[in-house]
Amino acid sequence: MRQWLDVFRRGIAVDNPLTILMIGLCATLAVSTKVEGALFMGLAVVFVLSMSSVIISSLRLFIPELVRIPVFIVVIASFVTIVDLTMKAFVPDVYTFLGVWIPLIVVNCMILGRAEAFAYHQPVRLAIADGLGMGSGFTIVIVALAAIRELFGSGEIVFFGTRLLALPGWYQPPGILVLFPGAFIVFGFMAALSKWYNARVSKRVRQTSAGCTIEEAR
Amino acid sequence: MPRRAPSTPLNMVATVLVTCVVAATSLAFTYEVTRDRIVQQELEAERAALEAVVPDAESFQDVSDMVAEAEVDTEDVPVESAHRALDADGATAGWAVRVAPRGYAGPVAMVVGLDRDGTVLGVSIVRMRETPGLGTKIAEQWFIEQFVGWESMDLDAWRDEFDAIAGATKSSVAVREGVSAACAVYLEALMDSGEGGGGS
Numbered sequence A: 001m002r003q004w005l006d007v008f009r010r011g012i013a014v015d016n017p018l019t020i021l022m023i024g025l026c027a028t029l030a031v032s033t034k035v036e037g038a039l040f041m042g043l044a045v046v047f048v049l050s051m052s053s054v055i056i057s058s059l060r061l062f063i064p065e066l067v068r069i070p071v072f073i074v075v076i077a078s079f080v081t082i083v084d085l086t087m088k089a090f091v092p093d094v095y096t097f098l099g100v101w102i103p104l105i106v107v108n109c110m111i112l113g114r115a116e117a118f119a120y121h122q123p124v125r126l127a128i129a130d131g132l133g134m135g136s137g138f139t140i141v142i143v144a145l146a147a148i149r150e151l152f153g154s155g156e157i158v159f160f161g162t163r164l165l166a167l168p169g170w171y172q173p174p175g176i177l178v179l180f181p182g183a184f185i186v187f188g189f190m191a192a193l194s195k196w197y198n199a200r201v202s203k204r205v206r207q208t209s210a211g212c213t214i215e216e217a218r
Numbered sequence B: 001m002p003r004r005a006p007s008t009p010l011n012m013v014a015t016v017l018v019t020c021v022v023a024a025t026s027l028a029f030t031y032e033v034t035r036d037r038i039v040q041q042e043l044e045a046e047r048a049a050l051e052a053v054v055p056d057a058e059s060f061q062d063v064s065d066m067v068a069e070a071e072v073d074t075e076d077v078p079v080e081s082a083h084r085a086l087d088a089d090g091a092t093a094g095w096a097v098r099v100a101p102r103g104y105a106g107p108v109a110m111v112v113g114l115d116r117d118g119t120v121l122g123v124s125i126v127r128m129r130e131t132p133g134l135g136t137k138i139a140e141q142w143f144i145e146q147f148v149g150w151e152s153m154d155l156d157a158w159r160d161e162f163d164a165i166a167g168a169t170k171s172s173v174a175v176r177e178g179v180s181a182a183c184a185v186y187l188e189a190l191m192d193s194g195e196g197g198g199g200s
Helices: A001-011 A025-031 A035-058 A065-089 A091-099 A103-107 A109-119 A124-154 A180-217 B009-053 B065-071 B134-138 B139-146 B152-158 B169-193
Strands: A154-160 A162-166 B059-062 B079-086 B092-099 B109-115 B120-127
Touching: A001 A154, A025 A035, A025 A091, A025 A124, A025 A180, A035 A065, A035 A091, A035 A109, A035 A124, A035 A154, A065 A091, A065 A103, A065 A109, A065 B009, A065 B059, A091 B134, A103 A109, A103 B134, A109 A124, A124 A154, A124 A180, A124 B134, A162 B109, B009 B092, B009 B109, B009 B120, B065 B079, B065 B169, B079 B169, B109 B169, B120 B139, B120 B169, B134 B139, B134 B169, B139 B169, B152 B169
Parallel strands: none
Antiparallel strands: A154 A162, B059 B079, B079 B092, B092 B109, B109 B120
């Protein structure tokens, strides 16, 4: 259980796919202009990532090494198509906003990367933790990025037609925030923040574990 | 540590084949489950767009063929469809023309509603890829409202009154061109059939 939680937490903080590993950035920068769309993009990624991790991990002994990539792609593409059809049927507005980025999850290097680096070598139990953790890490970052860009770039956050948060009328939103340069700038700050946080945490961990060793030695 | 299946030709072919068959089956199943709903959602979206621009209509009748035959010159704005709006008595209440002028990033699909005299009743943006927060402002009420009241007969006068959104000129102009194209369609293809075909 401890190992499970450790793998799960790793995806959110120490190995966050966006701010630390920096994979799957293309879609992130493109759809993080609206919180609503970003949230559904995150959920789609969580689903595809955990499901494909489970399948690939449980079949890992039956997949010969030379054909692993085609098998991964077929598995991933199937789950993406399931998400694609379901979103089209039940949340058409969000689907229109996300557009081509949902089918493009198939070639998102985050999913394939986790399949190759983790799920293909680890037991199902841990593959689920990795999928959920990496997916949540992705969702948290993309939603935070979208919240900053939507709030300061268009002056308000609208979620399914309800205004969640609005800035006072005198605020003139700078257009650059909703454009790509704005995405890079905000993302840069988020990556820095995440590095700083990780550095602090690992320092503390090192200190406490050093403390433990000393105590045990006594 | 259990050993992984070796990469013999037979193993490889069998694995890929089985994976593909299972994937195809599960996709066929998902497609079956969601198909009806997807069709229904598309119809609803289409119908909502038509109703938004011709509020008094009871039902709609597709007259796209009529427009295609008339070969209207819309200055490169594609006309996707046209509907005759019918009121409760089956008489023509107005028209809804769907056009897709070119915006800043691809076509801006929109429906323009016209009354029987060719005056614009409303405009509704159906689909667009404009820059979020900038070009997407063309869907906002205050911008759309300025087109209401445009008369097909006297288009040039109205076109001069047009206010574009600062920073989104191309997107704004796309909407103006779309409305103008719909007016042109009305003048050249729809106007004269307003009374005759009402009951069909």
